[in-house]
Amino acid sequence: xxxxxxxxxxxxxxxxxxxxxxxxxxxxxxxxxxxxxxxxxxxxxxxxxxxxxxxxxxxxxxxxxxxxxxxxxxxxxxxxxxxxxxxxxxxxxxxxxxxxxxxxxxxxxxxxxxxxxxxxxxxxxxxxxxxxxxxxxxxxxxxxxxxxxxxxxxxxxxxxxxxxxxxxxxxxxxxxxxxxxxxxxxxxxxxxxxxxxxxxxxxxxxxxxxxx
Numbered sequence: 050x051x052x053x054x055x056x057x058x059x060x061x062x063x064x065x066x067x068x069x070x071x072x073x074x075x076x077x078x079x080x081x082x083x084x085x086x087x088x089x090x091x092x093x094x095x096x097x098x099x100x101x102x103x104x105x106x107x108x109x110x111x112x113x114x115x116x117x118x119x120x121x122x123x124x125x126x127x128x129x130x131x132x133x134x135x136x137x138x139x140x141x142x143x144x145x146x147x148x149x150x151x152x153x154x155x156x157x158x159x160x161x162x163x164x165x166x167x168x169x170x171x172x173x174x175x176x177x178x179x180x181x182x183x184x185x186x187x188x189x190x191x192x193x194x195x196x197x198x199x200x201x202x203x204x205x206x207x208x209x210x211x212x213x214x215x216x217x218x219x220x221x222x223x224x225x226x227x228x229x230x231x232x233x234x235x236x237x238x239x240x241x242x243x244x245x246x247x248x249x250x251x252x253x254x255x256x257x258x259x260x261x
Protein backbone atom coordinates (compact mmCIF):
# COMPACT_ATOMS: atom_id res chain seq x y z
CA UNK A 50 0.00 0.00 0.00
CA UNK A 51 1.75 3.15 -1.23
CA UNK A 52 -0.82 5.72 -0.07
CA UNK A 53 -0.73 7.47 3.32
CA UNK A 54 -3.49 6.50 5.79
CA UNK A 55 -4.84 10.07 5.90
CA UNK A 56 -4.98 10.40 2.13
CA UNK A 57 -6.60 6.98 1.82
CA UNK A 58 -9.33 7.58 4.42
CA UNK A 59 -10.23 10.99 2.99
CA UNK A 60 -10.14 9.89 -0.65
CA UNK A 61 -12.34 6.88 0.13
CA UNK A 62 -14.89 9.07 1.93
CA UNK A 63 -14.89 11.51 -0.97
CA UNK A 64 -15.88 8.95 -3.61
CA UNK A 65 -19.50 10.00 -3.07
CA UNK A 66 -21.43 13.19 -2.23
CA UNK A 67 -23.08 12.86 1.19
CA UNK A 68 -26.30 14.77 0.58
CA UNK A 69 -29.09 14.84 3.18
CA UNK A 70 -31.28 12.61 1.00
CA UNK A 71 -28.55 9.98 0.77
CA UNK A 72 -25.25 9.43 -1.09
CA UNK A 73 -25.22 10.56 -4.74
CA UNK A 74 -22.72 10.59 -7.62
CA UNK A 75 -21.05 7.39 -6.42
CA UNK A 76 -17.70 6.84 -8.14
CA UNK A 77 -17.76 3.22 -7.00
CA UNK A 78 -20.56 2.24 -9.34
CA UNK A 79 -19.42 -1.36 -9.71
CA UNK A 80 -16.69 -3.77 -8.65
CA UNK A 81 -14.48 -2.84 -11.60
CA UNK A 82 -14.74 0.83 -10.58
CA UNK A 83 -13.79 -0.11 -7.01
CA UNK A 84 -10.71 -2.01 -8.19
CA UNK A 85 -9.67 0.83 -10.50
CA UNK A 86 -10.09 3.37 -7.70
CA UNK A 87 -8.02 1.16 -5.38
CA UNK A 88 -5.25 0.96 -7.99
CA UNK A 89 -5.31 4.68 -8.79
CA UNK A 90 -5.26 5.63 -5.10
CA UNK A 91 -2.26 3.41 -4.32
CA UNK A 92 -4.20 0.86 -2.28
CA UNK A 93 -3.38 -1.85 -4.84
CA UNK A 94 -0.42 -2.34 -7.14
CA UNK A 95 -1.18 -2.72 -10.84
CA UNK A 96 -0.53 -6.47 -10.82
CA UNK A 97 -2.72 -6.96 -7.76
CA UNK A 98 -5.55 -4.99 -9.33
CA UNK A 99 -5.37 -7.07 -12.50
CA UNK A 100 -5.42 -10.34 -10.54
CA UNK A 101 -8.45 -9.23 -8.55
CA UNK A 102 -10.24 -7.91 -11.64
CA UNK A 103 -9.96 -11.31 -13.33
CA UNK A 104 -11.91 -12.89 -10.49
CA UNK A 105 -15.03 -10.83 -11.22
CA UNK A 106 -16.12 -13.01 -14.15
CA UNK A 107 -15.37 -16.23 -12.26
CA UNK A 108 -16.95 -15.28 -8.91
CA UNK A 109 -19.53 -12.51 -9.53
CA UNK A 110 -21.37 -13.25 -6.29
CA UNK A 111 -18.15 -12.79 -4.30
CA UNK A 112 -17.15 -9.53 -5.95
CA UNK A 113 -20.70 -8.18 -5.58
CA UNK A 114 -20.51 -8.90 -1.84
CA UNK A 115 -17.14 -7.13 -1.59
CA UNK A 116 -18.55 -4.06 -3.35
CA UNK A 117 -21.51 -3.95 -0.95
CA UNK A 118 -19.17 -4.32 2.04
CA UNK A 119 -16.89 -1.58 0.71
CA UNK A 120 -19.83 0.82 0.47
CA UNK A 121 -20.92 -0.15 3.97
CA UNK A 122 -17.40 0.43 5.29
CA UNK A 123 -17.38 3.82 3.58
CA UNK A 124 -20.67 4.79 5.27
CA UNK A 125 -19.38 3.63 8.66
CA UNK A 126 -16.12 5.50 8.12
CA UNK A 127 -18.02 8.64 7.16
CA UNK A 128 -20.11 8.44 10.33
CA UNK A 129 -16.97 8.15 12.47
CA UNK A 130 -14.83 10.72 10.66
CA UNK A 131 -17.55 13.37 10.26
CA UNK A 132 -18.36 13.10 13.98
CA UNK A 133 -14.69 13.56 14.89
CA UNK A 134 -14.39 16.49 12.47
CA UNK A 135 -17.25 18.17 14.37
CA UNK A 136 -15.47 17.58 17.67
CA UNK A 137 -17.84 14.80 18.75
CA UNK A 138 -17.12 11.18 19.70
CA UNK A 139 -18.12 8.56 17.12
CA UNK A 140 -21.32 6.61 17.68
CA UNK A 141 -21.14 3.23 19.39
CA UNK A 142 -22.80 1.34 16.53
CA UNK A 143 -20.50 2.85 13.91
CA UNK A 144 -17.41 2.04 15.96
CA UNK A 145 -18.58 -1.53 16.54
CA UNK A 146 -19.21 -2.03 12.82
CA UNK A 147 -15.78 -0.62 11.99
CA UNK A 148 -14.05 -2.89 14.51
CA UNK A 149 -15.76 -5.90 12.95
CA UNK A 150 -14.44 -4.92 9.51
CA UNK A 151 -10.99 -4.33 10.98
CA UNK A 152 -10.90 -7.71 12.73
CA UNK A 153 -11.59 -9.55 9.46
CA UNK A 154 -8.42 -8.18 7.86
CA UNK A 155 -6.03 -8.34 10.82
CA UNK A 156 -4.85 -11.95 10.16
CA UNK A 157 -3.48 -10.86 6.77
CA UNK A 158 -0.91 -8.54 8.37
CA UNK A 159 2.75 -9.17 9.10
CA UNK A 160 6.03 -7.31 9.60
CA UNK A 161 8.95 -6.88 7.21
CA UNK A 162 12.14 -4.85 7.13
CA UNK A 163 11.90 -1.79 4.88
CA UNK A 164 14.66 0.79 4.79
CA UNK A 165 16.28 -0.63 7.89
CA UNK A 166 13.06 -0.45 9.90
CA UNK A 167 10.15 -2.77 10.56
CA UNK A 168 6.87 -1.97 8.86
CA UNK A 169 3.45 -3.49 8.39
CA UNK A 170 2.83 -5.54 5.26
CA UNK A 171 -0.06 -7.63 3.95
CA UNK A 172 1.18 -11.21 3.73
CA UNK A 173 -1.92 -13.12 2.64
CA UNK A 174 -2.77 -14.01 -0.96
CA UNK A 175 -4.37 -11.16 -2.88
CA UNK A 176 -8.13 -11.59 -3.23
CA UNK A 177 -11.18 -9.39 -3.70
CA UNK A 178 -11.41 -9.03 0.10
CA UNK A 179 -7.89 -7.57 0.14
CA UNK A 180 -9.43 -4.22 -0.77
CA UNK A 181 -11.62 -4.30 2.35
CA UNK A 182 -8.76 -5.38 4.62
CA UNK A 183 -6.42 -2.64 3.44
CA UNK A 184 -9.13 0.01 3.56
CA UNK A 185 -10.05 -0.84 7.15
CA UNK A 186 -6.42 -1.01 8.25
CA UNK A 187 -5.49 2.27 6.55
CA UNK A 188 -8.48 4.03 8.09
CA UNK A 189 -7.55 2.65 11.53
CA UNK A 190 -4.01 4.01 11.17
CA UNK A 191 -5.40 7.45 10.34
CA UNK A 192 -7.89 7.37 13.23
CA UNK A 193 -5.01 6.80 15.66
CA UNK A 194 -2.55 9.25 14.11
CA UNK A 195 -1.70 12.88 15.04
CA UNK A 196 -2.95 13.93 11.59
CA UNK A 197 -6.50 13.34 12.80
CA UNK A 198 -6.28 16.71 14.60
CA UNK A 199 -6.21 18.35 11.17
CA UNK A 200 -9.35 16.63 9.91
CA UNK A 201 -12.00 18.99 8.56
CA UNK A 202 -15.53 18.58 7.21
CA UNK A 203 -16.80 20.72 4.33
CA UNK A 204 -19.13 23.49 5.56
CA UNK A 205 -21.55 22.67 2.75
CA UNK A 206 -24.15 20.45 4.44
CA UNK A 207 -24.98 18.86 1.07
CA UNK A 208 -21.38 17.78 0.48
CA UNK A 209 -19.94 15.80 3.38
CA UNK A 210 -16.43 15.67 1.92
CA UNK A 211 -13.44 15.63 4.26
CA UNK A 212 -10.05 17.32 4.06
CA UNK A 213 -6.86 17.92 6.03
CA UNK A 214 -6.71 21.52 7.21
CA UNK A 215 -3.08 22.54 6.77
CA UNK A 216 -3.68 26.27 7.36
CA UNK A 217 -1.81 27.80 10.31
CA UNK A 218 -4.95 29.03 12.07
CA UNK A 219 -7.17 26.06 11.13
CA UNK A 220 -9.46 28.35 9.12
CA UNK A 221 -10.27 26.17 6.12
CA UNK A 222 -14.04 25.66 5.65
CA UNK A 223 -14.50 24.06 2.26
CA UNK A 224 -13.40 20.85 0.58
CA UNK A 225 -12.63 23.07 -2.42
CA UNK A 226 -12.99 26.82 -2.90
CA UNK A 227 -13.51 26.19 -6.62
CA UNK A 228 -16.53 23.99 -5.88
CA UNK A 229 -18.39 24.37 -2.59
CA UNK A 230 -16.73 27.67 -1.66
CA UNK A 231 -17.71 29.34 -4.94
CA UNK A 232 -21.25 27.96 -4.77
CA UNK A 233 -21.71 29.30 -1.23
CA UNK A 234 -20.39 32.68 -2.33
CA UNK A 235 -22.80 32.73 -5.28
CA UNK A 236 -25.73 31.83 -3.00
CA UNK A 237 -24.88 34.66 -0.59
CA UNK A 238 -24.62 37.10 -3.49
CA UNK A 239 -28.00 35.97 -4.84
CA UNK A 240 -29.61 36.27 -1.39
CA UNK A 241 -28.29 39.82 -0.93
CA UNK A 242 -29.44 40.81 -4.42
CA UNK A 243 -32.89 39.33 -3.82
CA UNK A 244 -33.21 41.17 -0.50
CA UNK A 245 -32.55 44.58 -2.09
CA UNK A 246 -35.66 46.52 -3.24
CA UNK A 247 -35.97 46.52 -7.01
CA UNK A 248 -36.80 49.60 -9.13
CA UNK A 249 -40.51 48.77 -9.04
CA UNK A 250 -40.70 48.16 -5.30
CA UNK A 251 -41.64 50.93 -2.92
CA UNK A 252 -39.11 51.96 -0.32
CA UNK A 253 -40.24 52.59 3.25
CA UNK A 254 -39.28 56.12 4.22
CA UNK A 255 -37.36 56.40 7.46
CA UNK A 256 -38.33 59.04 9.99
CA UNK A 257 -35.70 61.64 10.79
CA UNK A 258 -33.97 61.16 14.15
CA UNK A 259 -36.05 62.52 17.06
CA UNK A 260 -39.35 62.46 15.15
CA UNK A 261 -41.99 60.04 16.45
